[in-house]
Amino acid sequence: MTGAPTQLMNDALQLLQNLIVIPSFSKEEQQTAACIMHWLKAKGIETKRCGNNVYARNLHFDEHKPVILLNSHHDTVKPNPGYTRDPFQAVINDGRLYGLGSNDAGASLVCLISVFTAYYARTDLPFNLVLAATAEEEISGSGGIELLLQDTAFREYTAYAQGLESQSWSAIVGEPTLMQLAVAERGLLVIDAYAKGVAGHAARQEGVNALYQAMDDINTLRAYHFDKVSPLLGPVQVNVTSIETSNKQHNVVPADCRFTIDVRVNELYSLEEVLHILQQQVQSRLQARSLRLRPTSISDQHPLVQAGMRTGAKPYGSPTTSDKALMPFPALKMGPGDSARSHMADEFIFIDDLQKGIDGYHALLQNIIAYE
Incomplete structure (x- = not known):
């Protein structure tokens, strides 16, 4: 699959252009789901849909073999105000394909789809492939x-x-990583903090100022450092990002104060552990909005990682979260494009990156086959 542009690469480019011109904001992906289904069916691939999720399995699926899930997403953020181009025009200029979602994560998605079509009818696979857009x-x-x-x-x-997921399933999650191996990923913990005081008249120095209590706790959080530092992701990062009281009168001591804490958790802690540790440091009551977006890691001895390293790709820790956080089985994040370009104005992908993506995914799967 290396060398001159392949038919798979041309197919990937065409599909990506088709997707870019269709708005697909999160929860509004009906039309891109239909586009992907139509594309796969045109290739003779049986395709199914669950909501706006499209999935397929290889032709010679054998339930006794392990499964590698090929996953990426077809929703996008809304274009930011800095765009100077139409975000829904798939324009090629100077070796770049411009358009919303081209880099995050359209390129990864179409490369995974192209590789899946190439492997779809193979009879010699020691694993099953399941595609999920x-x-x-x-x-x-x-x-x-x-x-x-x-x-x-x-x-x-x-x-x-x-x-049984951890025994028989693993995943390649397509996100822009410059085709390097994101083996660890930060989790996200958003905490609502509530400081309670007693209302009083400011002129008479009455009451207990909840805002001051919150400020004391914020200073404590600002100075606190978690003990475990990840060699891949570094320390747990804690930031207070907003604060408010319900009081709108200048002469009333506020009885309550709410603030928000954004915590980026390395793979050495669970979200529950982090919440418990932070609660021990402060007087304010802490409540997690969600415990879904967990930190994740995949062993460097896992066949996916070993196969990736044999291709020359390097493992690293990713500061961003992805659907990898929601998978209860080992997952490797890897894909063409640069995470630094995600959500930027005038988003683009280099045309050559599509070939690199296809070649990289193909090499990884071939390495698994060769070492089985």
């Missing part, structure tokens, strides 16, 4: 990969047995 990744929504993995029809079609 999913929705709502950009908002970590419940209608994306999480919905798909819970869907009865998907489970039956792919022999996905709850409780």
Whole structure:
């Protein structure tokens, strides 16, 4: 698959252009889901849908073999105000394809689809391949990969047995990583903090100022350092990002104060541990909005990682979260494009990156086959 542009690469480019021109904001991916289904069916691939998630399995699926899930998303964020180009025009200029979602994560998605079509009818695979083009990744929504993995029809079609996932399933999650191996990923913990005081008249120095209590706690959080520092992701990062009281009168001591804490958690802690540790440091009451977006890691001895390293790709820790956080089995994040370009104005992907993506995914799978 290396060398001059292949038919797979041309197919990937055409599909990506088709997707770019269709708005597909999170929860509004109906038309891109239909486009992907039409594309796969035109290739003779049986395709199914769950909500706005599209999935397929290889032709010679054998439920006794392990499964490699090829997953990426087809939803996008909304274009930021800095765009100087039409975000829904798939324009090629100077070796670049411009358009919303081209880099994050359209290039990864179409490269995975192209490789899946190339492997679809092979009879010599020591594993099964399941393709999943999913929705709502950009908002970590419940209608994306999480919905798909819970869907009865998907489970039956792919022999996905709850409780056995870690034994028989693994995933390649397509996101822009410059085709390097994101083996660890930060989790996200958003905490609502509530400081309670006693209202009083400011002129008479009455009451207990909840705002001051919150400020004391914020200073404590600012100075606190978690003990475990990851060699891949560094320390847990804690930032207070907003604060407010319900009081709008200048002469009343506020009885309550709410502030928000954004915590980026390395793979050495669970979200529950982090919440418990922080609660011990402060007087304010802490409540997690969600415990879904967990930190993840995949062993460097896992066949996916070993195969990737044999191709020359390097493992690293990713500061960003993805659908990898919602998968209860080992997952490797890897794809063409640069994460630094995600969500930027005038988003683009280098045309050559599509070939690199296809070649990289192909080499990884071939390395697994060769070492079985």
